Amino acid sequence: MCMNEIHEECGVFGVFGKETATVAATTYYGLFALQHRGQESCGIVVNDDGIFRFHKDPGLVNDVFTPQVMASLGEGNMAIGHVRYGTTGVNDRTNAQPIVVNHIKGKLALAHNGNLVNSFELRQELELQGSIFHTTSDTEVISYMITKERLNAPSIEEAVNRAMNRIKGAYSLVIMSASKMVAARDENGFRPLCYGITEDGSYIVASESCALDAVGAKFIRDIRPGEIVVFDHEGIRTITDHCEKVKPTICIFEYIYFSRPDSRVEGRSVHDARVKAGACLAMEHPVQADVVIGVPDSGLDAAIGYARQSGIPYGIGFIKNKYIGRTFISPGQKVREDKVKIKLNVIAETVKGKRVVLVDDSIVRGTTSARIVKLLRDAGATEVHMRSSAPPFLYPCFYGTDVDSQENLIACNHTIEEIRDIIGVDSLGYLSLDHLSMLIGTPNGEGYCASCFDGKYPTEKPTEADKNRFENKLSERRKNQDEESQ
């Protein structure tokens, strides 16, 4: 999937540092490694002995954090950061994270990845008490819940612990008070969160382990579903009151698409999971062919798996233009633009006169797949056999994955055979629901959420009112996306 048809909403990062001179730079590099989790806006908050300096703006990390901005952030003993996906309106800046608020006990900064299922109710409850909201994000709701508890709780971590009784859904949080950094993960563990330590003894919290690698930190472990980890000058402490209340259900799509292949999520290599998915595909949907190619970048690992299992040679089928950034700005003349062609070009030698197995991580609307298939046929492929390492998308996700609305999802409206026709391939095979468990190697298919594929939601669903809000949000995004990437 190369056209950004699916989005997750965030990456979080935090450093509780020994070297005060570098907490901002460390956060910068951490966010840079997490950029794939959100390209619309980013932010860093530096905590300099209780003084919070911050900057957040729409744009990529490397564009937003110029040397001047970095200089203005200065030194500090800790820092947290965030990268975010969002719509591209002017007001987008308002929803950029981390959120920084002042409350009765001082200052608080929050960075959040995920989606609550009861934010509508909590928001209404708060508004009825007179609260005002500056943003439309769940993060502000969470900050309210925590600061409310903080009125009576003896510590920020206890306030987080109590607030977790109220907030439902998916959240991986990094929170910073005047003197502490607190990381917390919802009891289902939908979104990943791990921590590590640098050579100089600074603790690092990050959405994915690849960010630890980028800042030279050693991976210690994943934060457990429901766990709260506190970092302060006394060291690390952990609160496990919310652990093991429910069965963990990590989002399976983290393995299929979101996370970087070089990350380990819940102890399992993302690359390995994808290679296994490709191997499963080869077993489920074998075909006689001459070459296996993947759609860059997220289809390559599964293509390797398919090739190894099947014995069909792996080839490089496409070159992706590496100067494509977040938004390819159309130059504004009325030229018949084929965005797929601008991003991808076929290496004709790889496919000409050959029967091709084309592996992608998933199929969303089908339009991009159809164009890619046409590129292959134009380059001389005699047969094209498409394989998707994800099952068909059929249901909305309430935990932070922004798949398309059901009316646009090709699998909601067509049979497999119809889809095969629409995208123009000789055969089509999806990874089956039964084999999803092989990606992460759990014995009986437990331990993950695949609700976007099977409709089995591990938590209560949002109320109608909230779902509507959700749908509206989605369709607004779709509109933006249509303009932008089609």
Add this chain to the structure above:
Amino acid sequence: MCMNEIHEECGVFGVFGKETATVAATTYYGLFALQHRGQESCGIVVNDDGIFRFHKDPGLVNDVFTPQVMASLGEGNMAIGHVRYGTTGVNDRTNAQPIVVNHIKGKLALAHNGNLVNSFELRQELELQGSIFHTTSDTEVISYMITKERLNAPSIEEAVNRAMNRIKGAYSLVIMSASKMVAARDENGFRPLCYGITEDGSYIVASESCALDAVGAKFIRDIRPGEIVVFDHEGIRTITDHCEKVKPTICIFEYIYFSRPDSRVEGRSVHDARVKAGACLAMEHPVQADVVIGVPDSGLDAAIGYARQSGIPYGIGFIKNKYIGRTFISPGQKVREDKVKIKLNVIAETVKGKRVVLVDDSIVRGTTSARIVKLLRDAGATEVHMRSSAPPFLYPCFYGTDVDSQENLIACNHTIEEIRDIIGVDSLGYLSLDHLSMLIGTPNGEGYCASCFDGKYPTEKPTEADKNRFENKLSERRKNQDEESQ
């Protein structure tokens, strides 16, 4: 006074429009005319049938509101805007106005000019109830007070009316709900606020009448101290519950320095007030001289008055570089810079061999005055007689004027004779407190606040805690200003 030693914090503007296509542009032009009231940041909120689109950023109106940003604001039936003075840190953006919040009854946008005297107490009270604050501004406190009342009040205007029982100090507000624009002024009427109507029937609210002129609106009247004016699709309504509770005390410095000479404030021409101040000076501090010159821009009107009253010819003594914007960015090389010289140059022909009366609106630290006097002497002036159309600054202002801290105010630390020596003039005369009333023509000196000159505060003063906060804020600003303008 040409070196920005005194700052007020804001200008506000609102349009309740008939022509939906132009509310953003009208607000743009209005803010452009009010730019002198705040050059650090600006913002516009457009209300398009309940959908609020906004943009705010540090910078001048003409820089922040590029054609692209204007296009993104789109059309609407009303809009409000704000220009603000503030420190130049990165986080400055957070305090930019208008503030836009979501509360139980929908959306609210606020633009505020002034300073509360009980914001510290109100903030503490709110925080104890669990409220969180995103900014350090009084405006967020006001928005809380209003939305709290809105829980039970039948309308936004009634919520404003009730909130005015709690908020104390100086405030001129323009507020926008989904369907109404509300303007309100504190019962003392410290800061100006007026409204008018355009040819097409749109209502305009603005800090100064010059903004009505700029958008082609006819001045209707000043909003009365304590009055609330409501603009909605039914027309205009007014609430006067808070009127005439106390004697109005408009800030006298609005006439001396803040407001544009072409504005009318409380029915009196600012230009006229300044000319009268100059004439008073001529009567109080006569001198034999050959030419009267003013320091551009705010000393020119009083110089005209001095010249007319005394019969001494008026001359153009200085050329001010008209490309000096808000911040003259030093090019960064270690050159011995004389900022006064870069901004002002003497017209030698006007002063050479002459006895000069030099009129300025006020004297703050005295350093700028000393440099200006030196320029005149270097150009050949044989005598320099300085006249200040404001009395000596002696006390802090709690109503939104950011004069220097007392340790820096030359009049707090020196006698008139010493000041004369320090700035190097042959004679020095300040407008006396007794004559301040002549500026605005009230019979017995009533109707204005001159607390920065006489220490008589028309309201309770801020508590100690708040005053400290105030002082800290001030000294932080001073630091910034020192770097910037010295």
Add this chain to the structure above:
Amino acid sequence: MCMNEIHEECGVFGVFGKETATVAATTYYGLFALQHRGQESCGIVVNDDGIFRFHKDPGLVNDVFTPQVMASLGEGNMAIGHVRYGTTGVNDRTNAQPIVVNHIKGKLALAHNGNLVNSFELRQELELQGSIFHTTSDTEVISYMITKERLNAPSIEEAVNRAMNRIKGAYSLVIMSASKMVAARDENGFRPLCYGITEDGSYIVASESCALDAVGAKFIRDIRPGEIVVFDHEGIRTITDHCEKVKPTICIFEYIYFSRPDSRVEGRSVHDARVKAGACLAMEHPVQADVVIGVPDSGLDAAIGYARQSGIPYGIGFIKNKYIGRTFISPGQKVREDKVKIKLNVIAETVKGKRVVLVDDSIVRGTTSARIVKLLRDAGATEVHMRSSAPPFLYPCFYGTDVDSQENLIACNHTIEEIRDIIGVDSLGYLSLDHLSMLIGTPNGEGYCASCFDGKYPTEKPTEADKNRFENKLSERRKNQDEESQ
């Protein structure tokens, strides 16, 4: 005249320095003081022992020369700079000055103010020899003429001296070779050029003396028409071969409009010249009235003169929005914009119920004047008597003044009486040609060029071919200007 209807094309500046660390900054401040001579583009070339570092771009000095750009220019023993008026196309950057070229004897940088009358012929001659041109500017022609001569001339100054035999028209040049700075002025002396010395012994060359003031330099003298002044490590030398070949004819419009009032041009104060023009107007066109006001900024000095001579009180009639920069960028919504109203506002108290004498420096197309008069009448002026301190514009200028094309010049198409009607005034008076000499105090009206008023050109005129080019250029500019300022 406040609407930029007339443009001259440049200001030049040079420093031959003692303090190597500050030549770029000194040039920066010098150009900042000359900004009124050209606001479209600017450039600085630093000569660091033969290595030339430069930067030039469209924009104001303060915008183009950011601290980063200044840092990139580094230190040097000399520097030259330029501000330029030009059209606002994308290719404008190409014509930005100074020009930097490499030739057989090394490097050469040129900054030029003026207009040649034989550039078409010279260009053709050069092109026939195979020369190629990167720009459309006269400056590149001059650089060719000098470098051609340099092939045989023993020194750069001798090459300039010989080139001056070939180039005809108006030019004030500052030239920099690896080791010398050379200033030269055409034999008519159309455009001003002077030099001075700083306290540390650096020599400064500038178009106007106000730039010497800005960098703390003492004025030494104007460079003579036809003179070449050489600055190198041995000191100053002068070449006078071209002096006194013809009668000097400095552009009279430098006094009326171009130069800053605080400058001295050819030993005469610009402010004084304008005051005298106003006094002449009062004698030529007396009227009974209550107040004299000037159109900011260039009409103010003459208004003072009219008031003094007539005895009618001087008043401040307008406030000009001081945040108006070079280009007021329209916010892009379809609002009925009155640019005059946005830039100027009347002080009603000054004119209401009064008979007003309105003094402006000149009348070009008449549309701006008509709007200003309407503003006065709307504010309650009972009579408006307009006085122009320049005679009517009737002829094109070939020496660097970009007046409007004749079809747009109101005086080319209407009688005085018709103009009076068009702009809606009760009486109208222009300074007569006979009194122009009083501005600069020469006994018999000699020593200046007033060809735009009287059609008497002191040099040969450009050939037809070139005039066509000239006209095309003009009409292209007009088109731009119409979009921009109407």
Add this chain to the structure above:
Amino acid sequence: MCMNEIHEECGVFGVFGKETATVAATTYYGLFALQHRGQESCGIVVNDDGIFRFHKDPGLVNDVFTPQVMASLGEGNMAIGHVRYGTTGVNDRTNAQPIVVNHIKGKLALAHNGNLVNSFELRQELELQGSIFHTTSDTEVISYMITKERLNAPSIEEAVNRAMNRIKGAYSLVIMSASKMVAARDENGFRPLCYGITEDGSYIVASESCALDAVGAKFIRDIRPGEIVVFDHEGIRTITDHCEKVKPTICIFEYIYFSRPDSRVEGRSVHDARVKAGACLAMEHPVQADVVIGVPDSGLDAAIGYARQSGIPYGIGFIKNKYIGRTFISPGQKVREDKVKIKLNVIAETVKGKRVVLVDDSIVRGTTSARIVKLLRDAGATEVHMRSSAPPFLYPCFYGTDVDSQENLIACNHTIEEIRDIIGVDSLGYLSLDHLSMLIGTPNGEGYCASCFDGKYPTEKPTEADKNRFENKLSERRKNQDEESQ
């Protein structure tokens, strides 16, 4: 090779269009596809019936050509463009291409890829005739040679033809006169150049065929070494006077590193050439191992070839951060940055406990290779066997490849065994000179230039004077690069 240790200087593109509305956009997309050939600056010139509008600036295509800039370029019947590598100084803009000049017969725009060997002599000859140069580029020399010939030649193409008798070295040119587009290639054919046609009949010229693909054009053929192709309203014509004078010697490094794998150069697929190089490496330097990995991006194809030939499985060893643009701007804090680590991360699962064959396209200084090897060992690789698909760099290139200076080239200063030690691998193998011919499949190793590897220069070498200049240029670049990428 991932750290930009080698640079070529350009990509050229031209369109002679049928659809006037899209020539600028087509050039935009073409340059975007050629971005890998030069990331420092870019430019587009649109020819609108003889009026040339252009824009060029330092930066990537997508940053420089904003919608506003594109709009300013407007429509036209043809356009040419250029992407360029260069140093990052302020004056870099001056050397940006295409060059646009005016000469006796009108306008001319040139875009050039390559390096002349006699530019020093030509420049000197021209300067002695009085020519001046605005840039330090060969392109300006070429433009002079062509315009000089144009004085007598009957057409622009004949002028190019005659000029080609004088200019020696490597050049692929796209030239645009008022009515024609001319493409030309030096007689050795060092740099690639091809053309094609779009569906609507517009002719496209481009450095690489991938740019034809990007704009939907069908590849027609490579332009022959020494050939001139003329595109005008009458169609295509070709001049072959310079063809087959010498044996073609296309730069072999185009296949190894410069060109995109999806391009066909001289009829041969770049991807295929690299796969073959990898297969050769497997035959020349076999080793027992568990996995073959390539260094992204340019080592991947050869790794596929090595894996196929050897039977050792191909694996994905690294993830390259895809948000790395041209210049990764260091955030400016003193953090111990490992740029290799920020750009590349190992997928531990691929290499842990395994014997790894690491394939890269070349080894320049060796420092990057050493870091990459360390990453692999840290991730658990038990053995690392490095293979370079290029022979050792030993000689300077005079035809446009900017390899490092010899003092920095590891192969100039160390034996293979020493290099093996320095970069820390268990075995090291370079592709031998003898096998280079296999890349492009010529029978007896003819038809390419490998002078950087074997020192056999197919043309005269630059004179000493020019070589010095060359060396200086190189060391200056090195300095820049050291700051930037280490």
